[in-house]
Structures are given as structure tokens and as C-alpha cells.
Amino acid sequence: MQRQSLVAYAEPLQSTEAPTPVPQGTEVLLRVSHCGVCHSDIHLQDGYFDLGGGSKLDVQAGRKLPFTLGHEIAGTVEAVGPEAKGVTTGTRYAAYPWIGCGKCGLCARGDEHLCNAPRALGITVDGGYATHCMVPHPKYLLDVAGIDPAFAGALMCSGLTGYSAVNKAIAFQKAGPILIVGLGGVGMMGLQFARAMSDAPILVADIDAGKREAALKLGAAEAFDPADAGSRKAIAKASGGGVGAAVDFAGSDKSLAFAQGVVAKGGAAIVVGLIGGSFQLPVPMFPLRALTIMGSYVGSPSEAQEMLALVKAGKIAQIPMETRPLGDTNRSLDDLRAGRVVGRVVITP
Ligand SMILES: [Zn+2]
Numbered sequence: 001m002q003r004q005s006l007v008a009y010a011e012p013l014q015s016t017e018a019p020t021p022v023p024q025g026t027e028v029l030l031r032v033s034h035c036g037v038c039h040s041d042i043h044l045q046d047g048y049f050d051l052g053g054g055s056k057l058d059v060q061a062g063r064k065l066p067f068t069l070g071h072e073i074a075g076t077v078e079a080v081g082p083e084a085k086g087v088t089t090g091t092r093y094a095a096y097p098w099i100g101c102g103k104c105g106l107c108a109r110g111d112e113h114l115c116n117a118p119r120a121l122g123i124t125v126d127g128g129y130a131t132h133c134m135v136p137h138p139k140y141l142l143d144v145a146g147i148d149p150a151f152a153g154a155l156m157c158s159g160l161t162g163y164s165a166v167n168k169a170i171a172f173q174k175a176g177p178i179l180i181v182g183l184g185g186v187g188m189m190g191l192q193f194a195r196a197m198s199d200a201p202i203l204v205a206d207i208d209a210g211k212r213e214a215a216l217k218l219g220a221a222e223a224f225d226p227a228d229a230g231s232r233k234a235i236a237k238a239s240g241g242g243v244g245a246a247v248d249f250a251g252s253d254k255s256l257a258f259a260q261g262v263v264a265k266g267g268a269a270i271v272v273g274l275i276g277g278s279f280q281l282p283v284p285m286f287p288l289r290a291l292t293i294m295g296s297y298v299g300s301p302s303e304a305q306e307m308l309a310l311v312k313a314g315k316i317a318q319i320p321m322e323t324r325p326l327g328d329t330n331r332s333l334d335d336l337r338a339g340r341v342v343g344r345v346v347i348t349p
């Protein structure tokens, strides 16, 4: 099999070759047709997340180099292990990548994406920037019939992340409307899921005028510029005193300060983005405002099914996508890092 592999942190990916693995037990070997290039791949390539104030969260542990990144995987079944039931070769699937150990309490309650000993495809075990990818069990293969396979892969990350965050926000709608902060790829997905899952008007905020315009076209009720000094007042007015949930798809110190600042009493700021930084709030503000601040990380296997049902019902518009060959993976990461990507670049190994 051909791969584009991380051979050293903070270095370009390199072409590597390895024997194509043979599925054992319940394993299923996918012939990768599409794999989306995601912003979190850049952090993994760097080997750290920025925690603000010059400190870094090292994410190099538990990964053997050369390592194959890529977690937004769609493909066809090429071979199945002797105990892999219910899948036939040649069938097209997307792979649920956020796979856990399968043994701990988190996995047992269905939250495999939060497992502390993950086997996440393209994160802790080899992923989709390769001609082949091994999936440990058929239950992680999701039926994506009728969905463009390039989009199906991206849905496993940006779609699932947007869906799960908005799913949490829905519970706070009694305190006010939902505000989407940060209109990158995941934020735009979040906006669409919010529109599909709520009858109430959805508000959006982004510093980029073009993105605000695009969000209004996708059905946002009102758009605000966080850099505008009057925006907090304007949001208070539009929401009748504050939003029920501000979903922060940027995840920087600035965006979270803004997001929590426009939340009504009894509402929540939900942090999704991973730009980085750190954040301070006087402790009494939590009880005095009955404020919830929570994080949302990708989504569970059952949320992936719920999300795909909304997509199959035609409620989610496809994001702009550009396909590129496997050899262009490293250039695509560089383009993403430099902000030169609109929508999603999808590698077609
Ligand atoms: Zn991703």
C-alpha cells in the first residue's frame, strides 16, 4: 500500500510504502477512495496544541512513526476478516474514526470518542492518507448510500462535530436563541444542523464579512461582527437579553470571551474550536449568571447515525470541495495552514 506519512513531527509528510495488511478477526480493510484534509491534522503534524501564554499541549505520545494521518475516510470494502459479519466486498462506506478501546466505561456507555485509550483512525492508529485503511470492526462502517463519498468522509469530522455541538446547544434554547460563533467549515455545518434541528431563528457571528454573507445565504437570521464594539448590544437586542447557547467554533481566548459574554442567565457557552489560548472569568460569575461553559469533542457513534439521517433527509447542503491526488497531501496541509483553502480539500488515494 502507498501512504503519505508523518516521519517526524513538524516536518513535511513523505511517501512511504508498506505491505497491504490482511484483516484478522473482525477487521475490515477499506480501499480508501476519499479522505478529507482537516485542520486538526496540522496540530498533529506539529505535535502540539497551543494552550496560550507560550505553553503547549504535547500530542506526540502513543503514535509510532511513520504514521499515516487522515480521519475523514470513505472507501469500499476490499477484504474482511473471518469474524467480520454483515459487510461484503465492494460496498461503499464512511469510517467512523473516533474509535475507543471498547473495554472501558466510556466505551460501554457509547462515548467511544471520549475514550482515554483511543484507537482513533488517523489520530492514534494509521488513517486515510493511504490507499488502504484497516477498520477494527464492521460496526464502525456507516452506510452513506446517496451521499457524495467526498462529502461522506468530511461528515465524519466536521459534520459530526457540528451536529454534536448543536445537539448540546438545543437543550439551552429555553434561555434564548442559538448563536454560532466562527463560520469556518465546521461552523457552517453547525449553522446548517441548527437550522435543521430548531424552529427558532439562528444567529451567527464572525469577523469576516464574506463569511457572514455566506451564513445569511444559508439561512442565518442575523449576522454580527465580534470586532464591532456595538455587537454585544446588538446581540442582546436581537436575542431578547442574551443567547441561550453560544457555540464557539473558533475556540480562541478572544472568541470564547466574546461567546460567553453574550450568553443569557441560565445559558451556555459551548467550546468546539481548537485554535488555542487561555481564558479567565471571575468565579462568582458562574453562579450569579447560572452560566455553563462546556466543551464538545467530535461526536459518538450514535450521534454519527443521527447526523447522517439529517444529511440523507436532504437538510444539509454540501460544502465546496476540491479533490486532489494522494501525492498532494502535504501541499494540501500547507495550503490549509496558510488559509488558502475554501471548503474542504479531499485526497483521492
Ligand atoms: Zn477532522
Ligand SMILES: [Zn+2]
Pocket (backbone or CB within 6 Å): 100, 101, 102, 103, 104, 105, 106, 107, 112, 115, 116, 117
Ligand atoms: Zn474505551
